[in-house]
Amino acid sequence: MIPRHVALLSFEGPDRYASIGGLATRVTQLARALGAAGHDVELFFVGDPQAAAIEETDPGVTLRRWSQWISTQHPRNAYDGEPAKIHDWEVSLPPWIVDELLVPANAAGERVLVICEEWQTANVAIAIDRLARERCVRGALTLMWNANNTYGFEKIHWPTLTRAAAVTCVSKYMKFELGVWGVNALVIPNGIDEALLAGADREQTAALRAAFGTKPTCVKVGRFDPDKNWLQAIDAIAELHAAGTPARLIVRGGKEPYGDVVLGRARERHLAVERLAYEGSDWHEFARLLGTVDAPVVHVRAFLDEATLYALYAAADATLANSGKEPFGLVGLEVMASGGIAVCGATGEEYAEPFVNAIVCDTSDGRELATYLKALFDDPTLGAELRANGAETARRYTWDNALTALDRKIAYVDARSALA
Incomplete structure (x- = not known):
């Protein structure tokens, strides 16, 4: 089942600065739906550099605007200054996720679900997996990397990513696109606000x-x-x-x-x-x-x-x-x-x-x-x-239905991990 603690990692998010396409809608509404269902959700995104770094918005949802020090120098949108932001995420986010979320949850006998979105977070997912193993808390982590588009696929080291995380996608179309790269993905459709x-x-x-x-x-x-x-x-x-x-x-x-x-x-x-x-x-x-x-x-x-x-x-x-x-x-x-x-x-x-x-x-x-x-x-x-x-x-296609699909896929991912 979906753990109580959830972290969503996405360059896009609810701010106008980070609201570029469908990914912003997806992660914003997914965070709200999970929060409304009783989960504690942390949404990490490249937010407005002038907004608060940490903000509690909808019930159960905490926004964490990451890399604001870089965004200040790149005011156009979340993808402005993208290489520097990707590097910052790869260096700074994995230790935060493991130390601040995963280690405490493991000590309390709980699990954490981390969903990383799009190619910019592929190496972040890999680093989270590696660091969790080093800290001996990997058993408390359900780690997913989700594909919404084919952008950046050529920049991903697929064998390493598929060992680190369960790869998911939003449609059968994307499943077939991932298949071209030799990746067998789980399909979890998006939803819409009820x-x-x-x-x-x-x-x-x-x-x-x-x-x-x-x-x-x-x-x-x-x-x-x-x-x-x-x-x-x-x-x-x-x-x-x-x-x-x-x-x-x-x-x-x-x-x-x-x-x-x-x-x-x-x-x-x-x-x-x-x-x-x-x-x-x-x-x-x-x-x-x-x-x-x-x-x-x-x-x-x-x-x-x-x-x-x-x-x-x-x-x-x-x-x-x-x-x-x-x-x-x-x-x-x-x-x-x-x-x-x-x-x-x-x-x-x-x-x-x-x-x-x-x-x-x-x-x-x-x-x-x-x-x-x-x-x-x-x-x-x-x-x-x-x-x-x-x-x-x-x-x-409401988020309630999408969360049911997510719950079933998590049960499979956890069962598969237990046998690995």
């Missing part, structure tokens, strides 16, 4: 829907990265316009240079791009400004809080989470839970059933996406069915 199942805020959703007007409106949120199939989204809107459907795309990307390629493609396809002059945090103002723009592509640069994002998902005719490479696809599930219609790719989104609870693209061809969107716009019954079935699917 509070999401109530759907997006109705007032916000209604205001945003009214702001969209009568034109079919799609939303795409994510990093500007080729893996996210941004060009397919742009091409699909262009194809719809060419066929006489005046669809719009609301874009919320990041600050990555690839954004210039995406918006450049829109102009190449004769789609006007308008940047939304919104820099604040008032959703009423956001909705008002959306109602004043009419360009086929609307570029939103401002940070949008979760409530506004979920309302945007619910209000839109479709949310394009159409990644060409998506190890799990938390956004698709969040769209479903919010009451929206998710358009997914065909990799790690195992929850997505084509034209049952979502639209699924098998290629990166804009014409494929345009064809499916046209069918959706022309058939209100299809849209209603997708929303209803998507909401039902989301109920099967």
Whole structure:
């Protein structure tokens, strides 16, 4: 079973400084779910250098912002100054985990679960295992290293890592990717916050829907990265316009240079791009400004809080989470839970059933996406069915269910370790 003491190690976390992608959502919500279930959780992450080093937030959860002295010199985000931060984690975290968590737990006859996330923590996991053996407390440790993506796989010494920790991943897609490296991983799916199942805020959703007007409106949120199939989204809107459907795309990307390629493609396809002059945090103002723009592509640069994002998902005719490479696809599930219609790719989104609870693209061809969107716009019954079935699917992917899977996998890992 899941031990009372849990340590999560991840570069990303709940601060805006460390909230870069799906990993931040995963570890933040996993920590909250474990805390709510009665566990004592320490979430180590590369947090805001100006925030408190140690902070108790949700019940049972303690945030530990690591490497702040380095982050002060690299203010952009958690991955700014990454090599120095990785070195600091490898040197400073293993002794802290073993001395402050594992040794006391061992003396009390308890266990500690340590979950290390992504390639940046691979050597940290190896060092924790080695130090725990040297201190003769390895028997009190359940150590897992989890893969959310394939980034950095070439930098990992897999034979050493697999001897040190149980390797887990978030989907069958990632299991197969690990198999390419000769690693047999345990699959433990992500979850979503149960509070999401109530759907997006109705007032916000209604205001945003009214702001969209009568034109079919799609939303795409994510990093500007080729893996996210941004060009397919742009091409699909262009194809719809060419066929006489005046669809719009609301874009919320990041600050990555690839954004210039995406918006450049829109102009190449004769789609006007308008940047939304919104820099604040008032959703009423956001909705008002959306109602004043009419360009086929609307570029939103401002940070949008979760409530506004979920309302945007619910209000839109479709949310394009159409990644060409998506190890799990938390956004698709969040769209479903919010009451929206998710358009997914065909990799790690195992929850997505084509034209049952979502639209699924098998290629990166804009014409494929345009064809499916046209069918959706022309058939209100299809849209209603997708929303209803998507909401039902989301109920099967709460963190409570994910923790049950984690509990069963831990029982196996501990049983295997006892026989080693």
